[in-house]
Amino acid sequence: MDRYIERCWRIIQRVATKRDLEITVVHSCLGHFMKNVKVNASKVLGKKQVSFGMWLMALLVNSNTLNEMMIIWRNICIVLLSTNQNDQFKISLSTLSKMADQMNGDPEKTNFVLQNVSVTTKGHCSSTINAD
Numbered sequence: 001m002d003r004y005i006e007r008c009w010r011i012i013q014r015v016a017t018k019r020d021l022e023i024t025v026v027h028s029c030l031g032h033f034m035k036n037v038k039v040n041a042s043k044v045l046g047k048k049q050v051s052f053g054m055w056l057m058a059l060l061v062n063s064n065t066l067n068e069m070m071i072i073w074r075n076i077c078i079v080l081l082s083t084n085q086n087d088q089f090k091i092s093l094s095t096l097s098k099m100a101d102q103m104n105g106d107p108e109k110t111n112f113v114l115q116n117v118s119v120t121t122k123g124h125c126s127s128t129i130n131a132d
Helices: 002-012 018-023 030-044 047-061 066-081 087-105 112-116
Strands: 117-119 125-127
Touching (some): 002 018, 030 047, 047 066, 066 087
Antiparallel strands (some): 117 125
């Protein structure tokens, strides 16, 4: 266990060896994670925002590489921290939407949230997910 934790630490510090990356598989129970996101988001957000938050988290957990995850995270931060829908906001939202489309087109991935939430470049979110 100590070696595993040391490997994980090297990975997040970006000093991992090739071997560290080959033998470490990050795993999380997606069902429990998304349920937790929904429960916590429902405490402070409206129904549409809950669906949008779940869509953003689904993008993160469906990333394949740390680099892809960082791109998604950067764009999520821009979207959520923008005080208005400026060009940067629209570019970031469009980037996230295109990444979701690519993930939906990947036969290796099936994600209920990504497939049932859509976001336009104007920031309008539509969902078939029951937020209750």
